[in-house]
Amino acid sequence: MSHPLSRLKTSEWLSRGLLSAFSWLVFLFLVAPLLIVVPISFSGGSYLRFPPDSYSVRWYETYFGSQSWIDATLLSILVGTVATILSVALGFLFALGITRGMRGWSGALEKVALAPMIVPSIVYSVSMYSLFSSLGLVGTWYGIALAHTVLCLPFVIIVLTAGLKEYDIDQETAAIGLGASRLVAIRRITIPQIRSSLLSAAFLAFITSFDELVVAMFLSSTFGTLPKKMFDNIRLQIDPTIAAVSVLEIVMIVIVMFVLLRMNKGKASRMA
């Protein structure tokens, strides 16, 4: 846009104005639905009315005071943490492997590892149920964590492969040349430099598991993760507790994202 403004034709002004008006409407479409949830979560009544007639914090009290909501949340945190640790550990090793020494194979291997992204979660759920029911793993929290690890892996690998490709591998080679073992070089030189990629990968893995409904629905029996509890709640007794839970989740996401964006300055698109 190096043109002096005076050289712009009226038609260009018009098309530029239309483009920005259209774009702001699309932004509104993206964000407005999330904002709607905030007033609902503070509503005084139990009807889904917007704007609410009166305001209160009773739905937050309902959430924090309910054993079943808290249990579901804790279970999701447990499953998400285990899936995050496993997928980041395996994904980090995998990304290290394909960014060095495997030039000819790395493309094909990356495609194999990204395959879980295109398989519909309902198909994966039915497959895993059949496998786990023969192994007696249906209804165990670690069964869900293992299945979630598979679903988290592609995101972790995308983020870490991008991070490692930008990283200058000569630094690691130099450390080895100076007498460090490969392991020490990776731990002391490589990992600190790609720390922000590792954190982004961990965050993506955690929310992938924390939000996952369908697999958790099929693989849990009597107990439920937070998404399952939310799904049942929306289906059966839609009350503003779900809005309170939603607001808590949105606040959590915004805080973490803000921190990550500050660390990753200007590389936001990588985290997509």
Place this chain on the structure above:
Amino acid sequence: MNARFQAIKARTSSLALVSPALVLLGLLFFYPILLLFFTTLEGENIGNYAQVVNSGASMQVFLNTLRIAVIVTVVDLVLAYPLAIYISRLSPTGKAIALFLVLIPLWTSQLVRTYAWMVLLGRQGPINNTLIWLGVIDAPIRLANSEFAVVAGMTHIMLPYMLLPIYNSVSKIDNSLFDAARGLGAGAFSTFTRVLMPLSIQGVLAGVSLVLVLSLGVFIMPALLGGGRVPVIALLIEQQAGSFLNWAMAGTLSAILMVIVIITFLVIKFATRMLVRGRIDVASA
């Protein structure tokens, strides 16, 4: 000799690095899916395929799913392309804010976003209230529990998946190309068809492929925003497995869905390869 030994050593250690993830994927991803696939071909299970194909109702559900996925993809493309161009022309700070606004919905739970649409489209929701206030309607109309609601919710949820790949390819285009096109006398339309489109087609097709594939398997939005009126394959599979405990039929339907998804994915991949190669041929001619 030493160099060759080093290369072999490096390859072996890389193999050791990639194998834990590959073993996990093999055991807990490829094996169960192949197992499901082969189970549907065994013994009397194979009759389920004929049953699905001969049943008008099931075929209707497949067509319905495909139709909804195509509508969502087209609407998202129309919304995302101009937005991607707009964002790519913003200042660095503007870009960061814009991407922040795109990523928040992307990272927010799909259940939360679906719930938000239930509120938005509810009888006493903001859209109905506004329409009444404007005098367009007298009484609340049914917006939720309809195909419209499902499409609206899905369009919202899938938009970032369309936008980000398009933005990635649009933002890589050198801005001076547009100045050059204008300088050579190209109007807005021919700049679009001859500069912007060919240079961003890869991102567009990546976005289309992602949204189509994700939309084909979607479960949450039809279940919660459709109110039982919007049959899609994922709901049919869940019903067969969860309500009728007919796991064999659930398996057959899953296998068919999987094949449709893979075909869709490969067709777009092939189209991308053809178009990108065509572009290079034109450029070098």
